[in-house]
Amino acid sequence: MSAADDALADAFFEARKADLERRLKPKRFRHSLGVSQTAETLARTYGADVSTARLAGLLHDWDKCLDDQAIRDRARDLGTDVPDLVLQAMPQLLHGPTAARALAREFPQIPPEALSAIEKHTAASVDMSDLDLIVYVADVIEPSRSFDGVDKLRRAVGRVGLEDLFVLVFQHSLENLVATGKRLHPDTVDVWNHYVERKLKREGTPSGAAKGR
Numbered sequence: 192m193s194a195a196d197d198a199l200a201d202a203f204f205e206a207r208k209a210d211l212e213r214r215l216k217p218k219r220f221r222h223s224l225g226v227s228q229t230a231e232t233l234a235r236t237y238g239a240d241v242s243t244a245r246l247a248g249l250l251h252d253w254d255k256c257l258d259d260q261a262i263r264d265r266a267r268d269l270g271t272d273v274p275d276l277v278l279q280a281m282p283q284l285l286h287g288p289t290a291a292r293a294l295a296r297e298f299p300q301i302p303p304e305a306l307s308a309i310e311k312h313t314a315a316s317v318d319m320s321d322l323d324l325i326v327y328v329a330d331v332i333e334p335s336r337s338f339d340g341v342d343k344l345r346r347a348v349g350r351v352g353l354e355d356l357f358v359l360v361f362q363h364s365l366e367n368l369v370a371t372g373k374r375l376h377p378d379t380v381d382v383w384n385h386y387v388e389r390k391l392k393r394e395g396t397p398s399g400a401a402k403g404r
């Protein structure tokens with residue numbers, strides 16, 4: 192069995208699930224299982240690798256047990272390259288990047304595609320792979336999430352393309368951050384513009400020509 196096959200096998204999944212149950216509070220552990228199942232469903236729907244999706248979904252919050260200072264320390268120890276604003280003002284945005292690095296170190300057999308999705312699951316990024324998009328979406332719509340509009344997002348699964356689904360979900364995340372007066376990660380505008388530009392191109396809308404109200 193190759194190293195990647197080992198990481199995608201049931202035994203590895205069950206062992207990391209047991210680790211995770213020890214690391215996380217029960218609600219966060221249930222959320223992780225929900226993200227794993229939802230990522231698996233999305234992978235089936237959109238043609239991504241199902242085993243990698245379920246593993247990335249399971250492990251995305253591996254470092255969510257750390258407080259702000261522990262996250263900062265971990266980011267420094269692991270050599271994670273981050274803007275100072277994020278390190279100081281929004282260290283919780285680093286739990287994806289630190290988890291990806293820590294998991295790679297502890298379990299080198301985890302495929303890079305899964306680590307990439309874990310890294311990007313909170314702040315997103317331009318040029319995300321299908322698996323990155325899937326884990327981002329799964330984190331927001333998994334069954335234990337309950338917020339106004341979640342059913343609309345769930346209903347869009349399979350009805351719209353994966354990137355369009357991501358845009359809907361990312362839009363919801365941004366609206367929520369602004370509505371609650373939160374600061375935005377410095378890359379957020381770039382990510383939004385990147386995916387909106389691509390959506391406008393898919394729809395054949397000339398770049399920069401906003402649709403009238």
Ligand SMILES: Nc1ncnc2c1ncn2[C@@H]1O[C@H](COP(=O)(O)OP(=O)(O)O)[C@@H](O)[C@H]1O
Pocket residue numbers: 281283284312313314330364368373374375376379
């Ligand atoms: N683009 C962003 N800019 C700033 N903060 C963000 C951004 N996206 C998510 N967040 C915030 O980062 C924190 C962690 O997000 P997330 O990993 O989705 O956690 P949770 O699973 O607890 O919702 C949340 O407080 C969320 O509001």
